Amino acid sequence: MSQVEPARSGKSPIVELRDLHKSFGDLEVLKGISFSAEEGQVITLIGSSGSGKSTLLRCINMLEIPNGGDVIIGGETIRLRGNGPSRRIDDEGQIRRIRSELGMVFQSFNLWAHMTILENVMEAPLIVQKRPRAEVEVEARAMLDKVGIGSKADTYPSQLSGGQQQRAAIARALCINPRVMLFDEPTSALDPELEVEVLRVIKILADEGRTMILVTHDMEFARTVSDRVIFLHQGLIEEEGTPEEVFGATRSARLKQFLNAASHS
DSSP states (O other): OOOOOOOOSSOOOSEEEEEEEEEETTEEEEEEEEEEEOTTOEEEEEOOTTSSHHHHHHHHTTSSOOSEEEEEETTEEOOEESSGGGOEESOHHHHHHHHTTEEEEOSSOOOOTTSOHHHHHHHHHHHTSOOOHHHHHHHHHHHHHHTTOGGGTTSOGGGSOHHHHHHHHHHHHHTTOOSEEEEESTTTTSOHHHHHHHHHHHHHHHHTTOEEEEEOSOHHHHHHHOSEEEEEETTEEEEEEOHHHHHHSOOOHHHHHHHHHHHTO
């Protein structure tokens, strides 16, 4: 078992996790996870259901509060107080500021049904970042063009396919100008033909050099898009490395079993 080593290039990582633990009642989901992501890196988390992937991602932006360990964003440690299950956020202002640097795309699209697609994309920059409306609208329309649904700006979520809704969710996350994009199984709710259009957008973002941490069940996509792949098993990093190492020179018997099962699913 290995942990992802801190970056050796001399650059400070944008995201760094140190000995992260998280339990829900008696169930220990994360048992001491450490890794870092440099600017421009794409790190993909793979593993069986229940291995801790989504929980780990949610701990990065404090949607889940870790029971132990540190989350460091852009060299700044998120301040928490207390220990174990009683651990809490210590500085709400810090969390709001840090979350504005983290764009998150969920399994479900989480779009506001009563707002047009354009209004959905504009909401966070207007309300949270308090940016000028004219500036935000120009950028929001550009982001919708980027993900291929610029013509849908004035429609409502219910009028779009699942793939189009997920691309709108990606545009919404991009419109806050995040330093890091977090993707939690962004295609798991989609039919295969709709999955392809969303993965194409994520690949474009990766090719642009955006920093991303991605949870996916699509092993071929993980192989194509990632700089590093992390295999989680029962709340620990079982194996990690480049796609060539993880998929082509697998060391862990558990990872071999997982990849074999994934290839037949």
